[in-house]
Amino acid sequence: MIRALFSTFAVLALFAAPAMAQQRAVAVTFDDLPYQAADAILCDPEASMALTTRFVDMLRPLDTRAAVFVNEGKVCEAQRADLLPRILNVWLDAGLELGNHTFSHINVHRTTAEAWLADADQGAVITRQVLKARGQRLHWFRHPYLFTGDTPEKKAAMAAGLAERGYDVAPVTIDNNDWMFAAVYRQAEAAGDEALKTRIGEAYVAHMTTVLNHFEPYSAELTGGREPAQVLLLHANSLNQDWYPQIHALYLARGYRFVSLGEALQDPIYAHADDYVRAAGISWLHRWTSTDGRPIRWEPEPPKWITDAYAAL
Template sequence: MRLFSALVMLLAAGLAAAAGPDRRIAITVDDLPWASLGDGAGRPLDAAMRAHHARLMAAIRAGGDPVIGFVNEGKLGADPASRAERTAMLRDWLDAGTELGNHTRGHVDLHAVGLPAYQANILAGEQVLRPLLAERGQHPQWFRHPYLRAGTSAADKAALAAFLAEHGYRIAPVTVDHSDWIWARAYRNVLDDGADEATLARLRTGYVPYMMAKVDYYERFSLALLGYALPQTWLLHANELNAATWTALMAGLDERGYRRVSLAEAMADPAYARDDAYTGRWGPSWLHRWAMAEKKPRAFYDGEPETPRWVLDLAGVESE
């Protein structure tokens, strides 16, 4: 009987190996209601901005995937009419079935402003968010660090974690990171310069393979570091380029066998209980943080796709 059980287990393991990794990914979107809306008094949304937002919402609704968006309340503006219009954009996200989390009020850098100001900005970032969610019997549960900068000392990281827990938040890490902001800036620059359709099309057709190459890279990284395909957490932004390519991005995941899951499901994987001991100045992927904690050699990180020079030039950015 024991021999039979062992054979069954071996057969199951063989079938699982033949089927390939269990590919799961949580879709997270930063800088709501829209990345290019700056802080300040605010201005009425123009027709183009409304169209981009509507296109993104339609794609998310059509996909029916779990998605969470992270809000910068400073982008709601101070003018009452503009504020109401932009708050309605957040309601659109909720109507599309997404969750909403806190991304600070002003997209502030913890390493620049210090812990007390950062904590105050987190609380300022839930003045609309918390009652908005309460309308639907929900409350904010997730916090995403702007720039993925999470603290330059173990003491600050521990104090921030305690503060977030006290206010009912869990940290939302990122494992699949990239430079979509550079591609989006290039796309927005072309739109602002008169929307040359050939260049916009070139950006769209180049962007999706770039993003899929990043997903592939972090899958390989996970297999090398952890020995299995981690349920990934993928960072996107609310911007014009992602609105135009959302369906193609999801199709790319489908081609790779990725099942979209909630952030909570992804975070249930035991790897996310690993300590984030990184205290450097930048904001790398959590997979990179864990690898650095294990003192992996420089070559371990090789092979990460880079943004092409022509995209950097269109974005007006010197380097990633």
């Protein structure tokens, strides 16, 4: 009897050991809500709701605990007041968090910090109302293009303005250029080329593996060998509608647990200073590396056939 119990516990310990030793965690985020799609689709209530429902239904059983970031201006003005709350409530009903991604996905390098902050304010109007109706507060903010300021003065003004408005910035550590794959994927969709869609999707998942092979050890260099909780940047689009489940499975296979954005940002690495000032949107891992005075080791580019196809669009 004792030997049988010992054997049972030994087997359970064998299977539990990887989970118990697991230190990897990732917060999944999706930008560009309601969806990366043509303007005509986002101004069609039936089509917009169908896209939203399909995407959320895909995510729901995976328990991603994702945060999603809204560009309110994506919905045309004539439909916005009625349609956008309906869309956002679908995401909230699934237990996902909402954040502000500005009204028009504004490029701060082409304007002033003051105009950029005004666009951020405009992008919060409906999202804030929807959250308030549920007793929640809008506090997450994601920079469009991950641009945080191309001069020290602009960066400081942007950061101060967001802080005054009570925002918590959502950084990104893992970016795999899914937007590039997605643009090529939409072209294949429009052509009805299912074989090409499959080729693009498989390349997308394979590229995520390559990106993780780079970022996992790279991130550990900042923490003395411990991989910090990661924040993954993706976008709400047809590519992820079809292929995010494979991305999710990849992370599970590599030993990640899915955490909320708030939980990920409790990792001490997110208190690291960020002195990076350039006209580029890059991973916070690169920003922290640069701040520490060490050379940035850039992540791998997507396959050349993808970058060439994107350049030809």
